[in-house]
Amino acid sequence: MKATLQHNQQRIAAKITAAAKTMGRNPNELTAVAITKYVDASSALELASLGQLDLGENRHDKLEAKAAAFRAAKIKVRWHFVGHLQRNKARRVAKIAHVIHSVDTPRLIDTLDRAAAEEHRRLKIFLEVRLTDDTGKHGFTPEDLYKGIEVLRTARNLDPLGLMCMSGTNSDSEASTETFAKLKAIAAELQSDPYMSSIFTGGKVLTSMGMSGDFEEAILEGADYLRIGSSFFTGLMPGPKSEASA
Secondary structure, eight states, rough: OOOHHHHHHHHHEEEHHHHHHHHOOGGGEEEEEETTTTTOOHHHHHHHOOOOOOOOEESSSHHHHHHHHHHHTOOOEEEEEOOOOOOOHHHHHHOOSEEEEEOOSHHHHHHHHHHHHHHHHOOOEEEOOOOSSOOOOOOBBBTTTHHHHHHHHSSSSSSEEEEEEEEEEEEEHHHHHHHHHHHHHHHHHHHHHHHHHHTTTTGGOEOOOOOOTHHHHHTTTTTTTEEEEEEGGGTTTOOOOOOOOO
């Protein structure tokens, strides 16, 4: 298992480095999150032992189970939550996750802010923006995004990092690139506005975009966080599956 994971990790790192250098970027400025939803805790623990300390899950119960395994093993990682989050599950995620990529409504912002306060934690978040016609996707429309940003102004326990998007379920390379370019343009517009950018941590509007099938395209369009699932675990998963949130 370890040799397979190490090979996958090195292959991903090489692709990230090549794409970043194409854009004149430092690859160390990008954060690759390994989405562990298709593998068990032992595989995730083995990957962490190789230095991959940013891990993600898309369901609250899977997040809780893997976090418990890591606590038992006394291995500290940064947990990212990348799936659709219902408000009645928000507290359970807020207890564990360091970064939530899928904040998609003003009410969820309020719920997470309260949960973080009661758990005595600060949560880093991305606002999810829906940029495709895929009816199965969640997120703010570009027109409604500003409502979420305004709600963030009253939040006291959240650190907004930027914006997140997903490409369409059946998107090809060209469609993914178009979606990523749209998100980067929205992020750039927000960052150019002092009133809007001031709500984001450090005044920078980062982007979370790109999965196993299109993370290189995402880097070329300026991604800061990459949510890579199956590519980390090629050769270990039971069979091909759709990578809806990874």
